[in-house]
Structure formats: C-alpha cells, structure tokens
Amino acid sequence: MRRSSASTDNVGPMPQPEPAECFISVDVETAGPVPSLYSLLSIGACLVDRPEVSFYVELAPEHEAALPAALEVSKLSMEELAQDGTHPEVAMRQFAEWVDEVTPKGERPVFVGFNAAFDWMFVADYFERHLGRNPFGHAAVDIKAYYMGKAGSTLAQSSMSELSPRYLGGSALSHNALGDARDQAALFRAILADSGAAHDA
Structure with a gap:
C-alpha cells in the first residue's frame, strides 16, 4: 500500500519552543523547619552565571516561635x-x-537550591500568601538531586561535606543567605562543567 504524504491543510499551530532558562540560586535562613510554625528570616539570591548580580533581605518575623539551634x-x-x-x-x-x-526578556526564572525542598517551601509559601504569585512558578532545581543523577551517587554522597572538597576547595557554608546562595551557584556551575562526575564520583 502506498503511504500518502501528510497534508499541511489540517496541521494546527506549530508548538512554541520552550523559553530559555535563567538559573537563580536561592538560600534562606529561618527560625525553624516549617513555614506554618516558624518565620522566614532572610533571603539571599544571585544569578548562577553572574553571582555578583544579587539580592538580600532580612524579614520581620511572623511568628514568635524559634528554635535556638536555628538562630545559632x-x-x-x-x-x-x-x-x-x-x-x-x-x-x-x-x-x-x-x-x-x-x-x-523571553526567559523564565528557575529556582536553584541546595536541598531545595527546604528553601523552596518557605519562599513558595511566602510568595503565595503575601504576593499571590510565585515568579518561579511551581518547580525548582535541587543541586543535590542533580548531582545524584549525574554522578550516580547516593543521597549521603551528595552532602555539602562530600561536595565541598571536590568543588569548593573544602570551604564551609557561612549560613549568611547571600553568601550561601553564591557558594551554591559556584557549586552548581562546577557540577555542570564536570563531565567526569558521572564516572568517578
């Protein structure tokens, strides 16, 4: 049987290409583990590719509750x-x-975090309650999970204590939100550039 060529008469609009992605490293400091009970205290953010382009703010607490260990x-x-x-x-x-x-213009912002599940839930909660919109949409990139997929590692092997000696010269996070956001950006850039991560982790 002869296969007829497809007609263009009934073809709908061509799908639009996905917008380019603008990776933004985000870190937060909080008074405790969940936003329903504890306050978001500071936000630090920077462009992954240009960490000097940055944002930092300290917030007035919404709750009195605070864990001493978190404040320490x-x-x-x-x-x-x-x-x-x-x-x-x-x-x-x-x-x-x-x-x-x-x-x-024409790109979409992508939230990038180290253990993004923690930072994301505070930022998403505060955006929705106070602004009614989240400029990052409903998704985030977790550096730990990205490394696990690229290197074939376990979760334990994706900890900062494991990755910092390899990618950050062994430096520890400062727990200043902006400083940590910049360190996370450096870590993500290094992992993206490491073509050997999948083979020698």
Whole structure:
C-alpha cells in the first residue's frame, strides 16, 4: 500500500519552543523547619552565571516561635528583626521585582537550591500568601538531586561535606543567605562543567 504524504491543510499551530532558562540560586535562613510554625528570616539570591548580580533581605518575623539551634546557625536575632526587619509583604514584593528585573526578556526564572525542598517551601509559601504569585512558578532545581543523577551517587554522597572538597576547595557554608546562595551557584556551575562526575564520583 502506498503511504500518502501528510497534508499541511489540517496541521494546527506549530508548538512554541520552550523559553530559555535563567538559573537563580536561592538560600534562606529561618527560625525553624516549617513555614506554618516558624518565620522566614532572610533571603539571599544571585544569578548562577553572574553571582555578583544579587539580592538580600532580612524579614520581620511572623511568628514568635524559634528554635535556638536555628538562630545559632544563622546568628540572626528575633528581637532585632522584629524591630528592623522588612515586613514580609514588602520583602516578597522586592524579591519578585528583582527576579523579574534580572531575568532576560523571553526567559523564565528557575529556582536553584541546595536541598531545595527546604528553601523552596518557605519562599513558595511566602510568595503565595503575601504576593499571590510565585515568579518561579511551581518547580525548582535541587543541586543535590542533580548531582545524584549525574554522578550516580547516593543521597549521603551528595552532602555539602562530600561536595565541598571536590568543588569548593573544602570551604564551609557561612549560613549568611547571600553568601550561601553564591557558594551554591559556584557549586552548581562546577557540577555542570564536570563531565567526569558521572564516572568517578
């Protein structure tokens, strides 16, 4: 049987190409493990490819609850933030405006985090409640998971204690949100460039 060539008469609109992606490294410091009970205290962000293009804000707490261990890590003070921190609605508006400003026209911003599940849930929650929109949409890239897929590693082998000696000269995270966002960006760039990660992890 002769196969007829496809007619172009009934072909619908051609699918539009996916927009290019603008990777943005994001880190947060919080008063505890979940946004329903504990406050988001600071946000740091930078472009993965240009970490000098950055954003930082400290937020006034929404809850009084705080875990001493969390505050010990971040060195942030609930009392000082209550007095001097930016109101959450204002902070999230500033963050969204920065994301919109630094994302090139025609591209879409992509949230990149190290253990993105933690940072993402606070940022997504605050965006939705205070702004009614999340400029990152509903997805994020987790550096740990990306490394696991590329290197064929276990979750334990994707920890910062394992990856920092290989990609960051052994430096530890500072737990300043902007400093950590920049370190995460450097780590992600290095993993992306490491063609051998899948073979010698």
